[in-house]
Amino acid sequence: MAEAHQARVQKTIEDMVQNLERNHIRKMQGLMFKCSAECCERSTDSMSQVHNCIERCHTPLAQAQGLVTNELETFQDRLTRCTMHCNDKARDLLDSGAKEPAVRALMENCVGSCVDDHVNLIPSMTHRLKENLNSIPQ
Numbered sequence: 001m002a003e004a005h006q007a008r009v010q011k012t013i014e015d016m017v018q019n020l021e022r023n024h025i026r027k028m029q030g031l032m033f034k035c036s037a038e039c040c041e042r043s044t045d046s047m048s049q050v051h052n053c054i055e056r057c058h059t060p061l062a063q064a065q066g067l068v069t070n071e072l073e074t075f076q077d078r079l080t081r082c083t084m085h086c087n088d089k090a091r092d093l094l095d096s097g098a099k100e101p102a103v104r105a106l107m108e109n110c111v112g113s114c115v116d117d118h119v120n121l122i123p124s125m126t127h128r129l130k131e132n133l134n135s136i137p138q
Helices: 003-040 047-095 100-134
Strands: none
Touching: 003 047, 003 100, 047 100
16 A cells, blocks of 8 residues: 555554543543452452452453454454555556556556545444443442
C-alpha cells in the first residue's frame, strides 16, 4: 500500500483506539485496579481466594481488549484482501501487455478506493465497539 494511504489508515485507527482507550478502557482499568486492591485487603481469604478474586477483576478488561483486538484484526484482514485484489488486477493488466505507468495508475486508484472504503467503515466500527464495551459487565 502506498505510504500516504498507509499513513492515513494508521492515523485514523490510532485516533479511534486512543479515543476508546481514553473514554472506555481507562475507566475499566481503574475499576480493575480498585477491585484488585479490595481483593488484596481481604485478610481472612486464602491466597487462592485472593487470586481468584483478582482474576475476576481482570475479566472485564481482558474481554474489552479482546473485542478491540478482534475488531482491528477483522478490519486489517478486510483491507488486506482489498489491496490483494488490487494486486491481482494489476498483475492481470501487466500480463495482458499494459504499460507500467498504466498499471501503476490502476494500482494507485484501486488502493486509494480500498483505503477510502475502509476509512469510511471506521465510524460504524467505533460505534459497534463502544456499544460492545459498554455492554461488558463491570
